[in-house]
Amino acid sequence: MVDVNRKLKNIIVLTAVLTLIPFSQAEPAKDTGLRKDALEWLSPLPEKYQFKKSNPGTPEKLLLGKMLFFDTRLSKSNVFSCASCHNLATGGVDNNRFSTGHKWQTGGRNAPTVLNASLRIAQFWDGRAADVEAQAQDPILAGVEMAATKELVLERLNSIPQYVERFKKAFPNEKMPLTYENIANAIGAYERTLITPSRFDRFLKGDDNALSRTEKKGLKTFLDKGCSTCHDGAAVGGGSYRKFGEQHQPPNMEDKGRFNVTKDEDDINVFVVPSLRNIELTYPYFHDGRHWTLEAAVKDMGYYQLDEKLSKHEIGDIVAFLKSLTGDAVETTIPILPPSTARTPVPDRN
Amino acid sequence: MVDVNRKLKNIIVLTAVLTLIPFSQAEPAKDTGLRKDALEWLSPLPEKYQFKKSNPGTPEKLLLGKMLFFDTRLSKSNVFSCASCHNLATGGVDNNRFSTGHKWQTGGRNAPTVLNASLRIAQFWDGRAADVEAQAQDPILAGVEMAATKELVLERLNSIPQYVERFKKAFPNEKMPLTYENIANAIGAYERTLITPSRFDRFLKGDDNALSRTEKKGLKTFLDKGCSTCHDGAAVGGGSYRKFGEQHQPPNMEDKGRFNVTKDEDDINVFVVPSLRNIELTYPYFHDGRHWTLEAAVKDMGYYQLDEKLSKHEIGDIVAFLKSLTGDAVETTIPILPPSTARTPVPDRN
Numbered sequence: 001m002v003d004v005n006r007k008l009k010n011i012i013v014l015t016a017v018l019t020l021i022p023f024s025q026a027e028p029a030k031d032t033g034l035r036k037d038a039l040e041w042l043s044p045l046p047e048k049y050q051f052k053k054s055n056p057g058t059p060e061k062l063l064l065g066k067m068l069f070f071d072t073r074l075s076k077s078n079v080f081s082c083a084s085c086h087n088l089a090t091g092g093v094d095n096n097r098f099s100t101g102h103k104w105q106t107g108g109r110n111a112p113t114v115l116n117a118s119l120r121i122a123q124f125w126d127g128r129a130a131d132v133e134a135q136a137q138d139p140i141l142a143g144v145e146m147a148a149t150k151e152l153v154l155e156r157l158n159s160i161p162q163y164v165e166r167f168k169k170a171f172p173n174e175k176m177p178l179t180y181e182n183i184a185n186a187i188g189a190y191e192r193t194l195i196t197p198s199r200f201d202r203f204l205k206g207d208d209n210a211l212s213r214t215e216k217k218g219l220k221t222f223l224d225k226g227c228s229t230c231h232d233g234a235a236v237g238g239g240s241y242r243k244f245g246e247q248h249q250p251p252n253m254e255d256k257g258r259f260n261v262t263k264d265e266d267d268i269n270v271f272v273v274p275s276l277r278n279i280e281l282t283y284p285y286f287h288d289g290r291h292w293t294l295e296a297a298v299k300d301m302g303y304y305q306l307d308e309k310l311s312k313h314e315i316g317d318i319v320a321f322l323k324s325l326t327g328d329a330v331e332t333t334i335p336i337l338p339p340s341t342a343r344t345p346v347p348d349r350n
Numbered sequence: 351m352v353d354v355n356r357k358l359k360n361i362i363v364l365t366a367v368l369t370l371i372p373f374s375q376a377e378p379a380k381d382t383g384l385r386k387d388a389l390e391w392l393s394p395l396p397e398k399y400q401f402k403k404s405n406p407g408t409p410e411k412l413l414l415g416k417m418l419f420f421d422t423r424l425s426k427s428n429v430f431s432c433a434s435c436h437n438l439a440t441g442g443v444d445n446n447r448f449s450t451g452h453k454w455q456t457g458g459r460n461a462p463t464v465l466n467a468s469l470r471i472a473q474f475w476d477g478r479a480a481d482v483e484a485q486a487q488d489p490i491l492a493g494v495e496m497a498a499t500k501e502l503v504l505e506r507l508n509s510i511p512q513y514v515e516r517f518k519k520a521f522p523n524e525k526m527p528l529t530y531e532n533i534a535n536a537i538g539a540y541e542r543t544l545i546t547p548s549r550f551d552r553f554l555k556g557d558d559n560a561l562s563r564t565e566k567k568g569l570k571t572f573l574d575k576g577c578s579t580c581h582d583g584a585a586v587g588g589g590s591y592r593k594f595g596e597q598h599q600p601p602n603m604e605d606k607g608r609f610n611v612t613k614d615e616d617d618i619n620v621f622v623v624p625s626l627r628n629i630e631l632t633y634p635y636f637h638d639g640r641h642w643t644l645e646a647a648v649k650d651m652g653y654y655q656l657d658e659k660l661s662k663h664e665i666g667d668i669v670a671f672l673k674s675l676t677g678d679a680v681e682t683t684i685p686i687l688p689p690s691t692a693r694t695p696v697p698d699r700n
Contacts, residue, residue, distance in 0.1 A: 070439045079450045084434075089420045089687045096697050100429045104454040104699070281689050284696075293692045329686040336679040337439045339631050342643045346634075347446050349454070 031208040034220055041228035042236060044201040045277075049193050050118065055133055057189040061170035065190025067163075067335045068183055073156045075146035077102055078347030082139070082187060086114035088332045091281025092194065097289035102147035103349070108255065110289035115327065116277045118192040120238035125271045125287045126258045127241060133188030137180065150180040155345055157183070162338030196278060196327020200236075203324070211324055218321025221314050226306050235275035236325060243270045244287070247307035250300065255287060280323045294319045381558040384570055391578035392586060394551040395627075399543050400468065405483055407539040411520035415540025417513075417685045418533055423506045425496035427452055428697030432489070432537060436464035438682045441631025442544065447639035452497035453699070458605065460639035465677065466627045468542040470588035475621045475637045476608045477591060483538030487530065500530040505695055507533070512688030546628060546677020550586075553674070561674055568671025571664050576656050585625035586675060593620045594637070597657040600650065605637060630673045644669045 051057040068074065069082045085099040086092050092113035098106035109125050117123065123135035139145040140153060157163045157178060164178060170186055171177035202210035211219065222228060231237040241258060244250060258267040271287050284290065285297035298318050302310040310318070401407040418424065419432040435449040436442050442463035448456035459475050471477065473485035489495040490503060507513045507528060514528060520536055521527035552560035561569065572578060581587040591608060594600060608617040621637050634640065635647035648668050652660040660668070 072437070072440075072444065077450065078444070078446050087422070088684050090422075091689075094422070094428070095690065096428050100427065100699065106699075283690065292690075292696060295692075332684045334438050334682045334684060339441075340445065340633065340642075342645075346642060349450065349456075 031203075031216065034216060035204060035206070037223050038204060038219060038228075041223065041232045042204065043234045044204045045116070045119075045195055045197045045234050049195065051189060051192055052131065052133065055185045055189055057192060058170065060166065061186050061189050062193060063335070064163075064166045064170045065186035065188070066332075067166070067337055068187050069190055070335055071337055073340070073344075074140050074148060074153055074183070075102070076148045076152065076347070077349045079349075080146050082114070082136070085111045085139075085145075088114075088194075088330065091115060091278045092117075093282045095283060097284050099145070101145040102143065105144040107142070107144050109287050110284060112274065113278060113282045114191055115194050115196050115330070116235050116238070116275055117194070118188075119195075119233070119235040120272060120275065121240060122272060126261050127272045128261045131188065132191045133185050136184035136187040136191070140183075152345060153183065154178065154180060156340070159341050159343035159345070160338050161341070194330055196330055198277070198325050198327045200324045212320070214317055214320040215324045216321075218317035218319065219324075221317050222321055225302065225308050225310070225314070225318075227301070227318070230273045230305065231276050235277055237273045237277075238275035240273050241267075241270050242273050242305070243268075245269055245304045248304050250304045252288070252290070257287065276322055277325050278327050280326045294322060298322075381553075381566070384566060385554060385556070387573050388554060388569060388578075391573065391582045392554065393584045394554045395466070395469075395545055395547045395584050399545065401539060401542055402481065402483065405535045405539055407542060408520065410516065411536050411539050412543060413685070414513075414516045414520045415536035415538070416682075417516070417687055418537050419540055420685055421687055423690070423694075424490050424498060424503055424533070425452070426498045426502065426697070427699045429699075430496050432464070432486070435461045435489075435495075438464075438544075438680065441465060441628045442467075443632045445633060447634050449495070451495040452493065455494040457492070457494050459637050460634065462624065463628060463632045464541055465544050465546050465680070466585050466588070466625055467544070468538075469545075469583070469585040470622060470625065471590060472622060476611050477622045478611045481538065482541045483535050486534035486537040486541070490533075502695060503533065504528065504530060506690070509691050509693035509695070510688050511691070544680055546680055548627070548675050548677045550674045562670070564667055564670040565674045566671075568667035568669065569674075571667050572671055575652065575658055575660070575664070575668075577651070577668070580623045580655065581626050585627055587623045587627075588625035590623050591617075591620050592623050592655070593618075595619055595654045598654045600654045602638070602640070607637065626672055627675050628677050630676045644672060648672075 049057055055061075069086075072078045072081045072084075074081060080101060085094045087094050092115035093111050097110060098108065099111045100106055112123075112125065117135075118132045121127065123129040123132060124138075129135040129138060140148050141150065157167075167177040167182060167186075171182050174182070199210040222231075228236075230240060230242050233239040244257070245253065253269050256268050258270040258272075259265070261267070279285075279294065283294070284292045285294070286300075291297045291300065295315050298315050299310060302308040302315075399407055405411075419436075422428045422431045422434075424431060430451060435444045437444050442465035443461050447460060448458065449461045450456055462473075462475065467473065467485075468482045473479040473482060474488075479485040479488065490498050491500070507517075517527040517532060517536075521532050524532070549560040572581075578586075580590060580592050583589040594607070595603065603619050606618050608620040608622075609615065611617070629635075629644065633644070634642045635644070636650075641647045641650065645665050648665050649660060652658040652665075
């Protein structure tokens with residue numbers, strides 16, 4: 001009787017376990033191999049924000065940086081803030097081919113996402129800024145973007161007592177806390193918090209159920225075809241420079257990319273490899289926003305970079321995998337900005 | 351001994367009470383009178399959102415309305431959303447004299463705040479829309495603002511499955527949930543939640559400490575001079591039409607205001623009286639944004655509307671009171687918008 005009881009108990013327990021554990025977890029061997037292959041190229045996003053030693057992310061600085069990120073007074077016209085083109089409602093971009101700036105002008109390159117941007121090897125498509133802190137200095141002054149001057153922005157912020165106070169608290173050991181560099185330092189520190197883990201990270205960490213069967217097939221194709229040789233690391237890209245057109249020359253490559261920075265002929269048509277995190281949200285694609293769908297972008301990448309004529313099925317699977325990189329939303333509360341004063345220079349649309 | 355003990359106890363209790371209650375509460379008589387005077391003209395903001403019977407504010411509709419409020423795809427160029435000009439970081443306005451729209455054009459009137467807008471007698475400076483639901487239909491189509499067409503906006507939203515689904519849930523009893531009217535209905539319902547109680551409401555409800563001595567002096571001056579005859583009710587304005595220049599004609603009154611709507615000569619230079627809620631944040635002031643400081647606006651109002659040459663002290667006190675109308679921030683989390691699809695019409699900057 002004891003043995004029969006034990007058997008019965010075992011059956012009950014086994015049934016309960018089989019009921020509770022979804023089917024795919026019952027085949028651990030398959031995903032363990034895929035995970036191991038993936039981890040050779042890719043890795044989960046870091047669990048802690050990575051600040052620069054010289055620019056630690058204190059709560060005071062992060063809040064200040066967030067306020068500045070949303071403040072249109074950093075633009076001459078008072079029409080644009082960082083958030084205008086790096087819209088946190090839409091994947092940290094504006095989903096336009098080229099962003100619209102001062103006097104309806106546009107630049108010549110598609111705005112990269114601010115999400116996970118701090119993980120890139122360098123900022124801008126051509127890598128001309130070393131990090132997000134350096135990057136944040138540029139659009140404020142660019143004539144086709146925010147079109148301000150350092151003097152104007154400093155005069156505006158200095159005229160607002162709440163900002164003066166917040167800079168003191170964010171940069172407590174500095175004699176002159178409110179400098180143009182510190183505006184960018186605060187914004188950069190805030191941007192380093194815009195990290196968006198997704199289902200894919202849960203898969204890499206061992207959760208077989210985090211990806212669907214099609215997404216896993218897509219991941220396998222992504223690895224097998226060699227996409228991960230460029231789109232690697234925690235950001236699934238962003239870690240290296242590559243020529244757009246390594247195997248075949250794409251059309252319309254007037255933009256010489258990194259060559260404009262280095263004047264090295266090897267850098268013609270070379271760009272920072274984009275991160276594929278949130279790529280579902282950050283259309284249109286490539287440095288010039290030439291494609292509006294992931295399918296078209298993946299097809300081009302396969303041919304121009306890898307000499308692979310990917311089938312419709314392969315493209316579909318890869319796109320399914322790429323959508324698993326859409327991050328859990330960064331919950332952003334809109335900061336309430338301090339009002340201007342009688343001393344604040346007024347907007348100038350000219 | 352009993353009597354002495356009781357006396358001692360009373361003294362201890364009295365001391366404790368006097369220590370705990372701040373000074374101003376020790377003089378209840380004064381504020382009771384001021385509060386009574388104030389309540390003859392003014393009232394606290396409603397505690398519940400006030401939806402239209404025909405457009406109830408279900409959670410599904412409010413979230414949809416918020417998403418649409420932040421979605422730049424309602425503009426032809428994909429550059430502007432409702433939130434561009436009605437920025438919730440800056441009092442529900444953009445702090446520009448005239449807002450910038452499609453192709454860098456501007457309208458001719460200062461953008462009114464969306465905060466507490468649903469409490470107004472009618473929408474726009476000239477009252478040409480009955481409520482926020484009707485108002486929300488206009489800027490999307492206005493050539494100098496978002497410059498879209500009904501067809502374009504409907505084609506865009508219909509191409510995005512998540513939106514189609516959300517319209518079904520927000521308007522569950524309608525055969526065609528995704529209509530142009532329902533876009534505006536969802537946005538309008540959301541806008542009805544943007545109500546911003548402030549310290550002033552706490553004062554009206556009995557908290558003497560909610561306002562400082564100067565703010566109370568300002569409130570008294572505000573009432574005594576007659577400001578509250580126009581700026582009345584829960585929104586401290588917004589409830590009536592008045593001529594700008596009832597006592598003296600201000601300069602630069604080319605804008606005929608409500609006359610353009612009614613063609614009634616009595617309506618020349620007549621506008622909806624602005625709400626003074628959050629007025630500290632919603633500069634520049636008046637229908638044409640002619641003043642950047644509250645001091646200048648209060649001075650003009652005193653003279654043009656009330657034939658009062660207010661002293662510097664009186665103006666300072668009134669301004670102090672007006673700043674007590676700055677609402678507790680409406681905490682707004684940025685909604686995450688569904689991505690476009692291959693069928694979505696792309697942005698058009700022309």
